[in-house]
Amino acid sequence: MGIHIATGILWLCALVPKSSARLPLETSIGEAAYSALQAINAVLNPETRDFCSLLLFRDPLTASDISLDLKLLSEQWSVREFEVETDSENATLDISWLIAEARKVRNSSYCTRVVVLSDDPAFLASFAESSLRGRLLVWATRLLVVTRLPLQELRRLLASSWTFSMMNAMALRIEDAFSSGVYSYLPYSPSGARVVRVATWSSSRGLTIAGHRQLFPQKFSNFHGATVNITALPYRPYWIEKTKVAPNGTAVTTYTGSDALMMHAMAQALNFTFHVLPSKDWNEVGFQDETMLTVMLSLVEILVMTKVVVVTKKVAERESFIASVVHLHLPQRQKIYDFTYNYEITNSDFTLAKPSLRPSWQGLYYPLSNEVWLCILFVLLLTPFLATLVICNRESEGDVKTMSLKLIGSLLGQSMASGRGESGGSRVFVASWLVFAFVVGTAYRGNLTAALTLPKYPPRIETVAQLAETVDRLLAPPYGKDVRDFLTQSESKIFQVFGSKLELVPDILSGLKQASNRISYIESDRFVRLAIVEHFTLADGSNSLYVGREKFLTSIAGLPVPHDAPYKPQIDRFLMMVIERRSETAAEETEATEGNAKALSVTHMQGPLLLLLLGLMAAGLAFLAEVLAGKA
């Protein structure tokens, strides 16, 4: 196989069909090659006159009688440019390099056709593998394999690789000098996966399409009840798994949650049943043992990393059709897999422990503001001087002490019985002091009662900017690795700081348990709120955690599908339909709730009206009784 890879030939030709071009009959090539070329033209013939690129991969070992060369092609098509003709003697030439060059052409062309010419299954398999890895093909790219392989072998080849079976591919099998068959692999048909003969070509009758078939058939508009493998892990409230053991002993797992419901609907719309491939849980590795954890931290982290991608890795490897739980659409993830239409906007929240109450002695201080305390202190320092001034005018000596006690006592709400023979000045002084003590004392007592019964919590961190200032560590679940990469590679300074502080924990519970006022846990909003309610809320409804008001990260989110998944258009269409239906329903609901400002009805006013009626009746009775009594 190696030698084929090394000597693969690629011509990159920008071609447009010449209007109603016919091959000149008197060509120098053999009849078989001529007929093969006509067949290829008939199959690939673009209906439009748009500029189209033709990429030709040829196995140089294939016998020359079906080989196409550039000169021949140029008689049928207008070769606009170019360009790369690789030297088959260059042994270092790698097919992946060819594929990369071809991809550039595909990327810059309005439409692309790829033709692979070989009789060697190994060359074809290696092409399939490389084009998949090099991401050469998308559904819009039509691939035609031209070969003389025996039919049995061709069937096996078409079924064997993703490129031929799932992508928009057909095979042109040259049967003899004058006829060819066109085959396509249908992964989902009423009779299961199979290779069908789409058309025949003969030099006398040209292209004849079989029955109701079409060239380059649609493969994914109906799955005809096939079973499709998907991957998911429980992620409430998006994906919830419940396993029940049926009376006959078999375990039946049911899937609920918003994404699961959507998956059920999608399965119905596209007519498939889905099978959730068993993915290992994220915390499979010995996280239970705390000491083990610290000892093996780095090792465990590596293991977690590999576990993390289980769900999406199966998608990337095309074992799983789709990962059916919503994923943040991050550029780092796009390198590994594609996303469907982004049907959600997902917010990531940061969770912190609620700040605890201040020690109770501060509660005595809290009711008055700092300025008031200062003023009171000032007054308390000043008053003894005034008191001494007032009292020094009088003869009695013991009064200074008594007066001080009285002053303080009055502040604390004790009565201040005035003694005999006090001077006018001291009375005025005492009166003004009493007013002051009354006001301050009442205000303090009132506020103290309020402060003790409704304690004031210290301010919380509610914004991302505050979070950046205060937090020491950020924790995230294992799939937060992509978020960490996203943060560290971001251009935002704050995000870079967050990225450097982000650590991974095995699951949400261990993350939330570690959360404090300087350690925050990052998780998508619906999931984390549910977890707090379920695991961190006491019977009285209180809990020790809170979710910051500002969002940590807001991102579009979709479902991971393999790179260039050929069924993505069908899934996207379905998701858009769901979104449209959802917004229609929302609009109807708003209409229904409008005009809701109701007048008070008898239902509300019955009690008062009855009361009034009873009162009137009683009054009437009393009046009657009085009138009667007056007459008697």
Ligand SMILES: *[C@@H]1O[C@H](CO)[C@@H](O)[C@H](O)[C@H]1NC(C)=O
């Ligand atoms: C072989 O092809 C590669 C293409 O990447 C090129 O870099 C290299 O110089 C070529 N070697 C020779 C001997 O042509």
Ligand SMILES: *[C@@H]1O[C@H](CO)[C@@H](O)[C@H](O)[C@H]1NC(C)=O
């Ligand atoms: C495809 O083309 C776009 C511009 O049209 C370019 O930004 C992008 O990098 C190209 N991708 C590849 C793989 O060449």
Ligand SMILES: *[C@@H]1O[C@H](CO)[C@@H](O)[C@H](O)[C@H]1NC(C)=O
């Ligand atoms: C779904 O697939 C089954 C099995 O092939 C088929 O009988 C049924 O008609 C299909 N339903 C739709 C709506 O195509």
Ligand SMILES: *[C@@H]1O[C@H](CO)[C@@H](O)[C@H](O)[C@H]1NC(C)=O
């Ligand atoms: C789905 O997975 C099962 C193994 O769990 C495998 O046997 C089956 O072939 C897979 N189906 C497809 C279509 O890949």
Ligand SMILES: *[C@@H]1O[C@H](CO)[C@@H](O)[C@H](O)[C@H]1NC(C)=O
């Ligand atoms: C067991 O019962 C369930 C339904 O309760 C059924 O779907 C399943 O096929 C049964 N399995 C066996 C082995 O009988």
